[in-house]
Amino acid sequence: METLRLDPGRELAVHGERRLSAGEFAELVDRMAHALVALGVERGATVTLLSGNLPQTLAARYAAHLAGCKVNHLYSGISAALQAAIVRDVETRVLIVDPRLTGRAKEITDAAPVRHLLVLGDPGRTGGQDLLALADGQPDSAFPARCRPEDICVIRHTGGTTGRPKGIVSAFDQAARISRVMTPERRGADGALRQLVCTTLAHAGGMMADGVLRAGGSVVLQDGFDAGEVLAAIERERVTCLFLLPPLLYQLLDHPDARRRDLSSLTTVTYSGCQASPARLASAVRRLGPVLVQVYAQNETGGISVLTARDHDLTRPERMRSAGRVLHGVEVAVRDAAGRDLPAGEQGEICVRSPGVMRGYWKQPELTSQVLREGWVHTGDLGRLDEEGYLTVVDRIKDMIVVVGGHVYTTELEDLLNSHPEVSQSAVYGVRDADHVERVHATVVTVPGAGVRAGDLRAMVRERRGPLYEPARIDFADSLPLTDAGKPDKKLLQRRARERAGTPSPA
Template identity: 65%
Template sequence: MTVATRQFRTHVERNLDVLGAEPGRTAVLHKDRRFSAGELRGLVYRMARALLAQGVRRGQVVTLLSGNLPETIAARYAANLIGCPVNHLYNKLSAEVQTTIVRDVETQVLVVDTAYAARAAEITGRAPVAHVLTLGPSDIGRSLLDLAAEESAEPFPGLARPEDICTIRHTGGTTGHPKAICTSFGQVPAQDDAIPGWAGPVRYLLCTTLAHAGGTMADHALRSGGSVRLLEDFDAAMVLATIERDRITHTFMLPPLLYQLVDHPDSVGTDTSSLTHIWYGGCQSSPARIADALRRFGPVLNQFYGQNEAGGISRLSAEDHDPDRPELLRSAGKALDGVEIAIRDEAGDDLPRGEHGEICVRSSGIMQGYWKQPELTAEVLRDGWLHTGDVGYLDEEGYLTIVDRLKDMIVVVGGHVYTTELEDLLNSHPQVRQTAVFGVPDANRMERVHAAVVREPGGDLDQQALRDMVRAARGPMYEPERVLFVGMLPLTDAGKPDKKLLRRQVESEPAAA
């Protein structure tokens, strides 16, 4: 081992150092439980020793099937501390997809929240793992908490090396074969440092899953010396009440969840003055709805655009959320420090400012590759550039606008329909709250435009009125063949509109009026 390797310290060790500096302060809150910084730090070292005592070794994959618990954070840190890659399952995926993931990444340890014990038994019945450890009493495996209680909380140096895999995150997974994205320990600091705004007494609210970007931001909050309040799932009324009660300063949510917060009846009467940063991202946002959020919460909105494959790419800062420049609300901001963005055509040539093409990114935060899929890795990583699969353009000031995902772009007779452009138009109607636009193939395998729409309560908006509006504004090519009015958009575990589910629903039902 070289001197440089011995001096390398992971993001987990940096967080543990901060926790150890003020052991008595509150670090994590969950329901009526409070974990001090010292208690969380001690639990990490105890869990790490317990894993080693079970024979777990550096490089072996630890998969988490667990909700938003303090113990989940500790287990993730403990596994990373001993050099193990962590793969955190989305809890709402099917058992079949979860089993595929567990098997594909060669899971050696499955750490299970007891709330998911039945699902864990189903998964391990199909894909046996060497160790099943639970975060509480259960019949499906040994309690990691009991094992940890027998170990020392004394610190020890981390075992990870810069080139070791730190995280394995999956993209897709609701249909088809999920792709496992690998990020090394050496890359994590570059990804972490790309997100500014964590100075001062941070009180962070996690109201999305720890398995997604919200979990990364929880790490930022702890590293800043702040605290993390964990909610088990997103509920707009609960989020608003928690912001007021705990004087929350930072939170993260996907745009559809932000719209729910704005639209909730409690929103107007809730004191949200403590907020300094509402981070949002993960899927396309509607300029009209972001303007609503800006009016409601003030100049605290920060958009973050990134991918698991790329880490952070760009940011639309609070200052860029300018009511006098509404066109900026359509953009994803400017490139983060250390990130290069190019817009390229199908031949890989750079396009001039203003022209639509694939967004390509180069930075130190780009993934190592897809787990044991070198051919797929070579498709998206070429000459140091990641081909994101997103369509967009750069303007003369360097603001990046995302137009669509290549796979979501609807190919129709006469051209392409960019789903986000149509969603923006539909969302501009005063009786529309949220929309999701998607393509559905007909009997001849030609795609037809469909839209799922959440209406304002009490309105009389009908399908034909929206179709007429679209035809007048964008022409017949963009006019939806069918508008489905729904009470709420179905969302994925991460909080994105589940267009795959909507598409399946339409394909399995007769085309009702």
């Protein structure tokens, strides 16, 4: 908050036609914090957000933190039933709602009542109160922070679509560490740091926004990802940085406006969240220049490693298959199934220890004890460290496909498919057949006008990787379905494949 008050006249947030100065934003945060306390919201209570990328969303989150509350931000793309389960699970005291989502808010609170339902504007028929109106009646004096570094800052749920959601608990000091990792080091030519937020504030885009604002920068908020709108905003607002998941980066590069828009203001395009294709990254470097930065992180661990812009070297394409060097202050061990550390170059589970690891899973002590052992988070990722200290993530252990005769690493097969000149994106996943045998399936998005056929791609895989990796089925799609966080939704693809084959879902 002190950073905001140092230069109150600077532009801090843009959303549509609205432009908000740092002073206006700081006053809004203070008034909201006073309003929460006036309602009787206690220190340590849980505030849950159901909101899109509004300036008021950021302000509400910061106000809740100032009031000493822990915050949970719901993904908007999951079902009302799952949202209600999360609201109930984290013992939500206050639900703060985007006025565009009041209908969904009523569905949630009918199933999971809360003490205070607050809307960032007209509450409509929700039975809630207008938080902005409540804030207007409060003093604009600086609110004295009631939070402490060791307090719980956030309970962030995984974006899974089945089973009990996992709430990952992080303290304020742990959340600040990942925010610093996400903060771009390079500014624009005029010294500006200007982020375009085009993915949900509930995910990594929000972590980057925290760091950008703390560093004296500003944010341009869009309600969702649309490649054409993103390209236009970069040019119009002279954006210097943004966060994208790899599938969204590919959509940006493939958009017809990508070559005619002025993207010269960009200094950093951070990508993370799922594996990226080295072939597509090379194309991005050729198009955008040396601006790509990969951050390898998990909510459970915080930041683990970074592949810098310099590491995106077209003369060393193999380097772009790695996740970069391990961050200072982070320990990484690659271990076998018995828990023994493996030497450089050998493959095993990536385990991480650092001050940024989670407290644990919310109200799931058994799961916490399985994943967090003696200070080490067992990530569930397969990988290896080389002699130069570069970490390569081979696959998620759960995504690895066990086939007759061996294992298929989905990311390796995706990299191979994406290297075909007529393939834009791909997703590889395992599907059990009627005999309960795992089969390799792939869904492929081709470039416009492509004539490649499934048999051509299977032949390429058979030639370069052998019959073990050859997909039993390749489907073509106009686009890959994505989760609310922006990752390829392989669970949905698997379900569709089972429905086509008439195979029941696994128990």
